[in-house]
Structures are given as C-alpha cells and as structure tokens.
Amino acid sequence: MELRPGDIAPDFVLTDGSGEKHRLSDYRGKPVVVYFYPKDDTPGCTKEACAFRDDNPLFEELGVRVFGISYDTPESHRRFKAKYDIPFTLLSDSDKSVAKSYGAAGLIFPKRVTFIIDENSKISKVYEKVSVTTHSREILDFLRAEGDISEE
Known part of the structure; x- marks a missing residue:
C-alpha cells in the first residue's frame, strides 16, 4: 500500500520501550x-535519531509529536533511548504490521521513510528519500512553509 498526501493515516497501537501502548x-x-x-x-x-533529539525542543514548541518506529523490541528501544538521551517515543513494530500498512516494510528492516500527519489524521507529506543528518530540519521547514505550524 502506498500512502500519499491527503490519505488518512492508518491507525495503530504499538508499544514503547517502557511497555506503554500508544494509539495514533x-x-x-x-x-x-x-x-x-x-x-x-x-x-x-x-544520526537520524540524534538529529530529531537535538531538534526536539523545536518540535515541542510547535506542538508536534515525534514517533520513531522500527522492528526492534521494546527493550532495544529502551536501551537506545537511554544511550543517546532520546526524548521522543520509539515504538516497536515487531510483527511489521504497521510498516506494511504505511508501505514502509522491507524484507529485513523497515524502509527509511517519514510521514507528516496533520491534526485531522491526514498525511500532509511523505519523505521517501531521507538525509539522516538534515531530515528533522527539513520537516520543520516544511511544516512552517505549509502554514500547518507557525513559530510562536
């Protein structure tokens, strides 16, 4: 399934590194x-997670929630977050169902792809080509340019 801007983001329930469940x-x-x-x-x-970490205060100021999703276990996420002081939520998609519903499933690992989802659960942007060091800034720039979010 390929999701495009304007599509409704598939809902999901996934577990984070502390065992808490998150429903989109x-x-x-x-x-x-x-x-x-x-x-x-x-x-x-x-590198990608640390760039989001470093920009996390900007996302928080704008009221944007960031979720990272991989096939790793909740325990792996807990260790990764602790090692790099990652403040946002990492979710475990160990059965690959969410990656499949978003068209992000790879054979062994998920594809590196990002979805910006607006306040009405519609996809406003899909990034399929990602530079791990500048990606979070690209997202902030997009949100501000689109007027979905404005700096306060």
Whole structure:
C-alpha cells in the first residue's frame, strides 16, 4: 500500500520501550511525525535519531509529536533511548504490521521513510528519500512553509 498526501493515516497501537501502548488516534488534534527507520544503534539510524533529539525542543514548541518506529523490541528501544538521551517515543513494530500498512516494510528492516500527519489524521507529506543528518530540519521547514505550524 502506498500512502500519499491527503490519505488518512492508518491507525495503530504499538508499544514503547517502557511497555506503554500508544494509539495514533489518541494524538488526533495535533500534528504528528512518524518516521520509520531500519534498526536501533546503527550508524545512520543513530544520526537520524540524534538529529530529531537535538531538534526536539523545536518540535515541542510547535506542538508536534515525534514517533520513531522500527522492528526492534521494546527493550532495544529502551536501551537506545537511554544511550543517546532520546526524548521522543520509539515504538516497536515487531510483527511489521504497521510498516506494511504505511508501505514502509522491507524484507529485513523497515524502509527509511517519514510521514507528516496533520491534526485531522491526514498525511500532509511523505519523505521517501531521507538525509539522516538534515531530515528533522527539513520537516520543520516544511511544516512552517505549509502554514500547518507557525513559530510562536
């Protein structure tokens, strides 16, 4: 399934590193960034997560929730978050069902793809080509340019 801007984002319930379940629809009313990444604690994925970490205060100021999703276990996410002081939520899609519903499933690892989801659960942007070091800034720039979010 290929999702495009204007499509409704598939709802999901996934578990984070502390065992807490997160349902996407519970965050309706606020913009959400859902980024799929291949694997915890690998070079590219660490750079991407650390860039989101460093920009997290900007996302928080704008009321945007960030979720990283991979096939890793909740325990792997807990360790990865602790090692790199990652403040946002990492979710475990160990059965690959969410990655499949978003068209982000790969044979061994999820594809590196990001979805910006607006406050009405519609996809406003899909990033299929990602530079791990500048991606979070691209997202912030897009949100501001589209007028979905404005700096306060």
